[in-house]
Structure formats: C-alpha cells, structure tokens
Amino acid sequence: MAKEARAKAFLSSYVLLGLFMFLVLDTGFRVADNAFHFTSPFESPNRSLIWWTANGFVREKSAPDIALLGSSLMMTAHHAGDATKLNQVQNEVSHFHSACLQDFLADKTGQKPTTFSFAIAGQMASDSYLIARTLLAGDKQPKVIVYGIAPRDLIDNTLPSAASTETFRYLSRIDDYSDIALTARTSFNEMFQFGLEKMLYSLSHRPNLIAWQHKLAYTLAPFGQNAITANELQTPFKLRRLAFSQLPDDSGANELKVGPYGAEPEPYRDNTQEYRQRYKSIKQKTYTSQLGYLEKLMKLSKERGIQLIVVNMPLTPGNVALMPAGFYDQYKSKVGAMAAANGAEFLDLNKPNIFEQKHFADTVHLNGLGGVEFFKLLSDELALNRSFGAALSTTQ
Template sequence: MGTARKFSSGCTAALAFMALNVSLGVPLGGDSGVISNLSAKSKAGAGGDLGDQIQRNLVEAKEALDQTPRHLIGSPVVLLGSSLVMSPLWAVDVKRGHFGKDVNMHHRSIGLREDLSKVGIQKDVVSLATPGQFVSDAYLAVDKCLTEKTPPEILIYGIAPRDFIDNTASGLVTSVFNKLVGLGDMSKIDGLFLETFDEKVNFMLERTVFLYHKRGRYKIKTAETAERIASRFDPFLEKEENKNLTPFLMGTNRDEVWKTSLKEYSKRYKEPNETLFAKQKKCLQALLQLCRQRNIKLYVVAMPISTANRQLLPPGLYDKYMDTLQEETAKVGVPLVDMAALGGYQDDDFYDTVHLNHKGGQRFISQVTSIIKADKDDIAYSPALLKLNEKEVKPVQIASPAGSKGKTL
C-alpha cells in the first residue's frame, strides 16, 4: 500500500512537473525556435519571449527569404556570414538613399539587386547574415533555411578568421543554435555540436525544463536590476562601457572607432581557442557537404579585413585559416574567392578594422556582381573577376570565357 502510494505520488509530481513546463511555454518535443516557427505568426522563442537580438534578426531574415517572389523571378541570391557581410550591404543601401531599417534588421541588398539588374540579372537578394555568425551558425542557417523547397540561385558565404577562433565565445551552442535546433535534430548534431555526455544532457535539459532553459536570462536580469538600483544611490557605479555608446556603424570619430575596434579584436584573437577552431573546421566541412547534397551553388569568400586587424592575429594563424579554406573548398570543387588578398581593399574602405563602409561596400557589391554575372555566363571564377574600373567602380569586362563555370554542388 505504501509503495503504491509513493508510486502514485511520484506520478502526480511528474505530471505536475510536465504541466508546469508546458504551461510556461517549453515544448517537450524540442525548442520552440525550430525553423517551422521562424515566421511572423510565431516569433517567440522558448518561454514565449521574442528571443535576443540575433534570434529576432534570424526570424526576419527567414521571413525575407520566404517573401521573395520565386514565381516571378526564380530563386534569390543569398548571402551568408557575420556582420562583415551585413555592413557593406547596409552601408551601400544607406548611401543610395534606401535607408529603411537598422543594420541588424536589414535583410535585403537593394544595391546588389540594382547592380545585378544593370547586367541583365533580375534576382531578389536576401541576406541570412547575423551578428557574430560562426561557421557552425552558417551551417545551421543553410540546413534550416535553404532546403530543397527554398533553394538559392547562388549562395555567397563571406567568412573571416574570427568565425573560427573568437576567444570571447564559449562554444558552438550559440544564440543561433538555440533558435534553430530542437530535440528532433539530436541525431544530426550529435558528434558535430555535442561531443561530451555533459553537453548532451545540457542540450536535453535546455529543451525540456523551463527554469533550466531560463537560468542564464534570469541571472543576467537579476544582475542588471541590482546595478540599476545601486546606480540610483551612487551614479559612479554605472558601468563604464554603457556610457556614451555609439550605435553600430554610426560613429563619426574615425580615430576613436578604429581604436575601439583594435581593442575589441585584440580580446577576440588573444589566446585563440584551438579546440574551437577544430570544431568550426568540422562545421565548414559539414556545410560544404550539405550544399553539395542539396545542389546549392556556393562561393566561399574570404572577407577583407584591414592590415591592422590582421596584425593582431597570433603568428601563423591567418595562414592556417586560409590553408583550411583552400583545402576544404578544393575537396568539393567550391570556388574560393580571396577578396582579402586580391580585392584591392585599403584602409579607407573600412568603417572600423573589419567592417566595410559604403566605399568598400560598393567595391564588395561590384565584385559579387561580377562573380554572379560570370557564373550565369558559364565563366569559371578567376581573380580577374575582382578587378574593377576604379573611377566607376564597375566590373572589368571579361573578353572571353575562362572555361566552364564553377561546379554546381
């Protein structure tokens, strides 16, 4: 009788626990942020909130992709990457008078669309780039957004050293991961994202236990509340980094912007995470294979960074990064576009040490236009496609085909 009563009590407690979590908004089948919910009807992440800035960015990017008029102009050109890809697209549109949204919510490139139209290519252009996007994030974006039903005409993936070794990152379980991956993806991510027993247990708890899922946010909110209360009694306690903040890409004091950028990236590059590099390399391999399986035509672009930024990298790391890109893209026949070395970018093309301004952005867009035009004309990628008419910043006309175009994966 006692045993039965204990069993009954245990069942009741378990049912109450499940009911509590369901009522609080965490589906036991997986994170509510899986791609099926990346729509205007359901922007909420687990727990019913709208998610962080990156997750909201991702939701709107997917909406832009879904809204492209495929029935009229076919599949869109899609760009992928971090803020290094976001900044030139946004800066050029602002310069041309197309300013409409904050850079974080700017998911189309009117400038690139206009330049493609000038060379006879009528395509929508959608950006799936997100702030701080790692290679692992890019893989997930391709997996969840660029399916057999929603393929791109061509995928331009801009990549940089930070995407492999950011010392300020904690691992592969990023904001993008938490938005896109549910329990149903366990078999796919096991071994790629989750290697240890603890990582797997944590993954399952995050997606089944509401309070566990929210523990980080509650901790942050508690700390922020405590700081606000303390600052009311003593204004000098206000966090220094929160004073006089300038919106991203909106600073006007170039010397200060450059100095701040060097300080930020010296932290990112200091004592690079070799384990993280190895994991991101595996994710690059997975991304390349996924594009091959889905017949996605891919160009990997080594994004330009300033000489000052590159000099912050530990000796040999940039060469290791480029060797990795060259080796992995060569294995599957994907063109590697080395804009960093061959794009002709100078310091005045940059807003800070890594993000292109409108001048560098126009160069970037012109070079991407040249690559896409050549691909459409069955011309293989070659560095000659990056050469521009400096006065008009237009692609140089290629006299004759260099051969068959880059392989379709």
C-alpha cells in the same frame, strides 16, 4: 524506527508531491502541445537578429536567387553599403535584400537576381551551416549561397562552444540537431542542460512559456501592448553592449539603424584590443570543429545542388598582423583547398590595394564607402565566374 519514520516523512513530503505534480503537468503539456500545437518553434521571448531574420524569411513568398551568409563583416557591408548607395537609412532588423548586389550584377550580366541576407553579427561557421541546413531548404532553397568568411569565424577565442550561440539555441527549436548535439557542446553543464531538456518538455519549451508571459504582461499593462511597442526605443550603443554581455540578444524594431556614409561624422574606431582577445591562443579544438562545420556546409550545398561561393572578407593589415605568424596564409590555403574538394568556389577579396583605411569603420568592418566598393568588386568577380553564372541560369 527513526530511519523508517524519516523515509515515510519524505514520501509524504511536499517536495515529493511537488515533483510528482510537476511531472504530471509536464507530461500533460507535452501531450496537449503535440495534439493541438500550442507552441511555435519560431516564437521567442527575445528578439534576436536570428529571430528577426528567420521570421523575415518565413514571410518571403519565394526563394531568393542568392542567399548571403556571414558575420558582422558581411552584415555591415550589406547595411552600410545599401544605405550609402540608396542614400537612405536602413533598418538592420528588416533590411534583407541587397540593392548593391542586385543592381551591380544587373549592370554586369543584364539579369537582376533576388537576394536575402542571413548575415548576423557573431556568426560562426557552425551557425552558417545550421542556417543553410534549416532554412535554405525545400521551396525556399536558393540557387547560390555567397558566404563571407574571415578567420574569426573559425577561431574566436571567446566562443565557449558551437551550441552556445544565439543562432544555435534558436534554430535548435526549429530543427532536430541530435546528430551534432553532443559534439557541439564542450562542458558538463551544457551536456547536463541538454539532457534535462530532452527529458522535460516544459524546460525545452521554456522560451515559449516566457514569450507567453511577456504577451500576458503587455495585455495587462495599463496602456496595452500597442502603446508599449509603438514607443521608438533608441538604447545607446555602449549600454546595449553592456546589456548583451549579461542578457540574451534583444533588439527592438527601431533600435538598429544605419545611415548613409557621410550623413553623420564617423570616426574610425580602433578595436585592436577586442581582436587581440579573439585571436589570443588559438584553440585547436575550436578551429578543427569550425572547419568541420564549414565542410558540412560545403557538402550540404553540393548535395542540394546549391552553388556555394566562399568569399574571404576584407580586413585591415593591422588586424591580420594580430594573428599568429603564418596563420592567415594557412587559413586561406586550407579554406581554398576545402572549397575545391567540395565543388565550392573560393574568392579572395581581401585586397589592400583596393580597400584602404578610408573604407573601414574599424579594423575589420567596412563603412558605407567600403560596403559599396565590396559589392562592386564581388559583382565583378561573380559575373566572370562560370559556376555562378550556370547556377543562376538554372530553373527551380
């Protein structure tokens, strides 16, 4: 009797009633959204760099001739190089066209290509593949992809899984990644979360719901949304790094600006300890997985008729010395062989005789001087590359 009473009490409990109501609302949300498209996959509660970039690309009227991919190594060369060449402050969240590459190629070839940069801090090879797969398609497909790569993009010891990056999480709301959903996740918690999101529509669309909440908060704020967003925020760099260790990437429209080299004192920053941690005890599983995504990028480019140029980015000798003995040469050999087998080109631009310490802001990132020098050298190499020339001369 007591057991039956407990069962009856449970079935009539508020917990069960609440669960039932939640499932009804979740199903209703799914049906209504599929019918009337309330949500947008490009919407996000946090303005990450991939959010700024993807939405910036959507606003482009035509496909670029050249798409740039890469991590912060390519990103800083792009922003700082253009800031120095043009003697003009560049905004990282809205500066997508490479003046350096366009102008230097025009000088070398007589043709000025259009460009768009998808280079984002922390970009892994898996992220680069997803950007190409999801965004560089259809009428927005470029003729050439220039992908700046370095060992960190394949072996970062601080990476939990391919699915853990902001780029993966954001783009998975735009495209269906069912084919890599399980292999991209490495922990039970990630698998469990993925399973719940597949079952519960409101959970998979949680970013949209939070974005709506933010809009409502702005609307109800005493001075309205415009008064809040018009305030030019300038969060100190150290505070931003601390915040991003606990919170999603979120950058305001005025927070990430890069000035010309020499406009302000730029002391060399020694980030040896950071990269010692990133290169520490290379996880073979991560390395193999990221090489697999790199190969996927190469095969995808070949299938779509896009010429892929893989560029080994400049590093300081001190940074290379942090890697296990022999690894750097092995990495270059493996990436070069993979490129040759898949119709891609491999350019090694890590040339210590050209890139001296004066060209670096730290052990891996080029400063404004280095950015200009990098794109000059890249343009020289591309101008002589037959595959690049043939791809650029094609009509789409």
